[in-house]
Amino acid sequence: MVRSPFYDKNGVKKGAWSREEDEKLRAFVLRHGHTNWRQLPKLAGLARCGKSCRLRWMNYLRPNLKHGNYTQEEEELIIKYHQLLGNKWSLIAEKLPGRTDNDIKNHWHSHLKKNLNHSDTGKEGKYLKTADYTESERTSESVGSESESHHHILESSWVWPASSETRDSCTQEKHSDSSVALAQSTITSCGEDQDASVASCWEASQEFITSDFWSGPFLVENTSTCDISPQMFWYPYVGTDLSDLHGLLDW
DNA sequence: AACAGAGCCAACCGCAGAGAG
């Protein structure tokens, strides 16, 4: 599926990311934010270029990302905005929360484009080409396997630290509500695989905690403890009840 | 069962724009 890992002449690693690299990058970005992608791999102990780190974070590790399972509504939005904006994938991605430009672009090329082409030739296209098509104009085929909305967040999901001491060491009034909401959204997004996903989230969070992740000194100058980039933690559900999480995570 | 071709998607590359000095 992806390029095999290899090192270029400058000793920079390319190709598929390992789980360990993902954890390093995730931990670093959550801890320090990403003010300088070029410096980031050096500080995070990764043999990657900054560009590769940014891409990995933006397209895979970022919280609240959805992978696959496009709903009919999402596909309609993509088609609509593509007709409106053209190949401005980043703009289209802004209209679909949780989707990345890369993901949308891939989905367009592998699924939607050919369906439009089919409809051009009068064959079994899923959607009509015009932007102002109506519900009744869509073919019945489009209703089916992909209409179900499971907002799976894969192994990139993470949760707020389980240890209350660790949590308390952070400036909770600043970050905790939105972070908890984020954790909760992760859990509620797990769908049928909830138990397994929660377990893996839990595992990842434990690794952060045991490595003194939340309370250790920062490497970057002028950053205070737990100075986590607010933009990374912002999530529209604030004020979520912590007890909702306690049950699932056995806090 | 083995093979070939197509499909899919993560990751790379090159370029352009923004901002700092």
Place this chain on the structure above:
DNA sequence: ACTCTCTGCGGTTGGCTCTGT
């Protein structure tokens, strides 16, 4: 005004997986 650095975007590619023969 110019240059340099960094970031973000869109196009493209490598290679794994799926499907058909």
